[in-house]
Each structure stands twice: as C-alpha cells, then as structure tokens.
Amino acid sequence: MIEQTKIAVVTGSNRGLGYAIAKKLGQIQGIQVVLTSRNEAEGRMAQEKLAHEGVNTNYHSLDINSDQSVQAFAEWLKQTYCKIDILVNNAGINPTAQIEESSLLTVQLETMLSTFTTNVLAVARISQALIPLMKAQNYGRIVNVSTEMASFSTLSDDDYPLAPSYRLSKIGLNGLTAILAKELQGSNILVNTYSPGWLQTDMGGVNAPFTAEEGAETAVYLATLPDGSVQGQFFAEMRKFGGAIQLNW
Template sequence: MTEPRVALVTGGNRGIGLEVCHQLAEQGLRVILTARNPADGERAAEPLRRVGGLITVMPLDVSDEASASELNAQVRREFGRVDILVNNAAVLLHEGDDALTIPVAAYHESLETNFLGPLRLCQAFVPGMRDRGYGRVVNVSSGAGQLSGMGGYAPAYSASKAALNALTRLVAHAGGRRVLVNSADPGWVRTDMGGSSAPRSVEQGADTIVWLATLPDGGPTGGFFHDRRPIAW
C-alpha cells in the first residue's frame, strides 16, 4: 500500500487553514495541522479525525525561529518528510491606518509572521522536496498584496503579502520544475480575520489553495491564482 503524501498547514486550527486541512484529509493525505496553541489544534482536529482524517497536531509559532526549528525536528522524527507545504498563518495589524501613521513595529511584526515565517518553513522543507523530486508549496497571499492594484488598505499587511508573493517567485526558481510553488488569493472570506460581512465561505476560500497543493506533475509554478485562474502580480 502506498504511503499517503504528508501535508503541513500553518495556522490550521481555524478559518481557511482548518478548511484546507479538512479538504486535504478528505483526499486521503496525512495532514500536519499546526497551531500556536496545541490545545486549540487538538480541538480543531478532533471532528476531522472522527470522519477518518489522518490528522497530526504540532505546535508552531511561525514568527519564532526556535519554534520553527523544533517543528522541523519533530516532523523529521515522525514522518521523515513534508510533501506539501501550505503557508497559511498570518496577522492583520492596524487595518484602518495609513502607511505613514502605522508604527514601524507593526511592519516588523507583519513581515515576521507573513513573510519570514513562510521563508523559514520553505528553507526547512523545500530542499528535501527538491531532492526527492516532488513537492508542492502554496503561499496564502491576498489581493491586498497585488502591486498592480495596491492602494491604501492595511499597509503593513499589504506590504507583507507583496513580499510573500516575491518569495513565491524566488522559491519556485530555487525548487526546480518538480517542486511547484504558487501564491493563492482566497478572496474576502468569512473568518475571524475577514469578518462576518465577507461574501465568501471558507470552502470557497480554501478551494484554490487545495487545488494548488495537489497539482499534477507539470502544473504551473511561480504563479498567483484566484479561483483557479492566474491573476496579475
């Protein structure tokens, strides 16, 4: 019997991340659901396990280098590899302020979580994907990170997501053709971050992410996608 692929999802205990875990588990993948608080992760994982999902919860604070290093060691001990990496964890700070009034510390915190966090995990797991000749990386970005249409919305968040999009291009180049690395814009989704007025469900928000996470060999890499279609950077 073939071993299932191993998928790691950051910020997997709620919102889009939890739905991504659900959809990947439904496809028979072994899912590592990471959360800053393991108790929150276990509560989120239990309903997925009850319907047969292969879910393992591991602690991770993507903004903490030591936490990312500990996760890497734990994954290697228990599974030996990650085949699919979904960089979903993010923060949204000072949403209503403009670029000139936001404290510099908010830019630091946004970049630490939304850009350096994914970078740490890519550096931990993409070299192994490249060596094995298979890998999928999905960076959960945002339309706010599109330079082509960027305005004044949430400057620290927008800047960090633009940086994440740049990381997508860089890691796609470094990973080679067998490791497919893409950014996804889930749209405005009804989550704790998106709020109750958002027009899209978590199922809709997760769809493109899961599609990119399970692309067949020869699929696109180094792209930015919304509703499974390429969009401008």
Template sequence: MYKMETKVAVVTGGNKGIGFEIVKGLCQKFDGAVYLTGRNEERGRLAVKKLQELGLNPLFHALDVTNTESIQEFATYISKKYSGIDVLVNNAGILDFDKPVSSYEDSKRLIDTNFMSLLTVSKILYPLLKDKARIINLSSDWGLLSNIRKQVWLDTLVKDDLTVKEILHFVEDFLDAARGGKNSFVSFAGHYGDYKVSKVAMSALTFVQQRQFNEQGKDVSINCVHPGFVMTDMTKGMGDFTPERGARAPLYLALEAPQSLKGTFVWHDCHQVNWDD
C-alpha cells in the same frame, strides 16, 4: 531508524478559518498524513477534535512560524518519522482589521509573521520537500503588485532576475516609511499597507523561489493563491465567501493542479492571473 513512506501534508495556522478548511479538505482527499499545525496547542487540539468528530483523522503538531526553534523542532520530528514532505501550505498570517494605518511596531510584527517567517520556513522545511512536492502560499488580492504606489518597486519587483535580497530591501523600505508616520505609510501602499507589502513580498518570493527550484533541477512547484474575501475572525466576519469556499483554490493547487503549474498566481476560482498587471 525506519522512516514511514507515507505521504505528508502540512498546513500552518490550521486551527481556524481557511487553514482549518484546507486541513479538512486534505483529510478527505489526500492519501497520507495531514498535519494541522499552530502555535497554540490547546486551540490546535480542539480543532483536531472537531475534525475527528466528522470522521476525519488529522494529526497535530505545535508550530510557531515566527519561532526558529519551533520550526526546527517540527522539522526534526518530521525528518525522524517520515521520508519528507509532499504538500506544504503556508497559511499562517495576521491582520488587524481595525487598524488601516499601523504603527511601526505593529507593522513589523505583521511583516515578521506574514513574510519574514517564510524565509525561516524555507531554510528549515524546504530541504525536507520530496520530489514533486507542492508549496501553496496563501496570498491575497492585496498581494498583487498594483497595490504598491512607489514606482521604484513597481519596476524592481517584476525583474526576471529579482533576488531575495531585493525583496528584503522592499520590505525594509516600507518599514522605514511606517516609521515616518501616517502620510509616508499611506503613500507607500495605502491603507493596510503593511498587510499589502507582506503579501506582495510573499508573491514576489514565490516567483523567485520557483526560479531557484528550476535552476537546481528540483521538480517542486510553488504557487501563491488569492482565496477570495473570506469571512473569518481576521476580517471580523466580513467577506464574500465562507472559509470552505476560500479553501477551494488552495486545495486545487494541493491536490488537482498539474505538476507543471509552477510559479503562478492563482485566483479564488482556480484560474491564473497576471500578478503584475
């Protein structure tokens, strides 16, 4: 079967907020097919229609990052039609801003969506990445290591030989704390600890996966980015920046950053920061 040599960019959770603005920016500047993906087909197609009204041409495909079958279906679709993926923006995520301390069940759902899904995406979509592909992980200033209060993890997560298994132990240790109630939840990472843990785990995974790509001799860059405190539905409209401004640094990593920029934490103004300060 003939496969298109067109470049391909994929944005998860692209129907609103920062994800929508990243799709818009890619449509304006990326020389290739831009896929706006989301778990809700109706909202996704409405978002595509909005962009079409601006003269842009995104494509839509349903993708629920918490559903293995959905990710596999998307991977099959891309692999049949194209020669691979050039840009992958892992943007999908959730946060209940009204619950600074969540139940175990809510914490698990958040971590499954914001972090565990990345492991499934890695397994199924990363084999489709082309040479010089770019992965952008939407993190947060809450994804800096200083958000964690438990010393054993402050020591472990900075190791040069950190493993995915150790990151999973970190996540499991937090979920055990969430089971223990409010005091143990807060003592681990403070208020919104589940969101902080999910983003710290994402940041740590970014660095581990870049090391793995390097060891495999693959010229793939993976970076995480703090887009700023952005006014979105997730933040109940509170924030310092518009979603368009929040898309600035992710778009920089997708389109303009040197290919040599790998395994870093990038701030909303596009400068690199030390994740573990």
C-alpha cells in the same frame, strides 16, 4: 506502482482558512494532514473537531515565528515520516483594523515589522527548514496564502482599504514565492501563491461574502498539482472565475 501517502502540513490550521484547508486535504484519499498551531490546546481541540467531522489528522505544535519551534517541527517530521509532500503557508496576521493602518503616514513601523515578520520572514524560515526534505525526494507542492490586495493592479483601486502593513507584507510574500520558484526551477517542487478571496473568518469578519471552505478550494488545487504544472504564479480564487486563472502581480 504503489502510491505512497502524501504528508501535508498546514500552518495555522487551528481555525479559519487553515482549518478548512486541513479538512479538505484530509478528505482526499492518500493524503495525511498534519494539523499545526502555535497554541497546543487550541490545535488539539481543532484536531478533535476534525475527527468528529470524519477527518483524521496528526498534530504537532508550530509557531512559525520561532526558530526553535520550526526546528523541532522539522526534526519531528523527519523522525515520523522522513518527508513532507505538501506545505500550505496559511498562518498570517492582518492589523488592518487598527486606525493607524488607514494611512502610510500614520502607520506604526513596529506593526509593519511584526506583520512582515509573520507573513514573510516566517515563510522564509519554514522554507529553509522543510524544503530540504522535499529536495531529498524531488517532490513538493508549496502553497502560499496571499491576497488580491497584494496585486499591484489593485493598489490604486478605491474598493480596497489602504492597509499598508498587510499589503506590503503580502507583496513581500508574493516576491518570496517568485524568488523561490526561480531557485526551484527544474525540480518537481512547485511553489505558487494565491488569493482566497474575502472570507468569513476571525480575520475576514462576518460581512465577508465567502466561507472558509470556499476559500480553501484553490489551495487544494495548488497542493495537488500534477507533475510538470505551472509554478511561481499568483492565482485568483478559482470559484470567482470558474477555474484556475492567474492574477497580475
């Protein structure tokens, strides 16, 4: 049987972890990556940079917070490929550096809402737009990028900042993953969430111990799971444990 090229979409892949995931997926034979960004010029620059690194991608703009942008993207995917095989929901925001985020008593509710809007609602929006294309071929791998700070087992841990907006949003993303997995049970669409670890990106800062490339490893593992694999689980970064292990919710 001739294996068809798999189409992989990575949200927010103009920089940081998304760029590293796009690069690693694009290096796998048989995967065509669609690089996406909300700012077209920045996305095109990233696409060019990847081409210089030997990875050819296709590009389309995608602002996950915009109904119009997501619908236009879904339509383009349909017209161009008639399918999507892999979706990495990487795009996210993190307002933890704001001073108000050090206390639930001072956190700005508007910030909480905007963080939830990007990190959770936008993933629901893109799921609604793209999963029908996966259902049509009964194949899909969905990877949601979370954080170990969203594990309930870390909430009382002194090692982490309180970060109420960010952590509650990623707890929401984990919940969305579990609900979606339940709904997709019995299909060959596998949805999982994972923590990439603390990474040297604009979000993670220069003091982070790991590179974006290291953080991308587990995303690639989950994006290329064989049929019949686990779904609806929360994974730790593989590097830390020498293999795929599940985190406590």
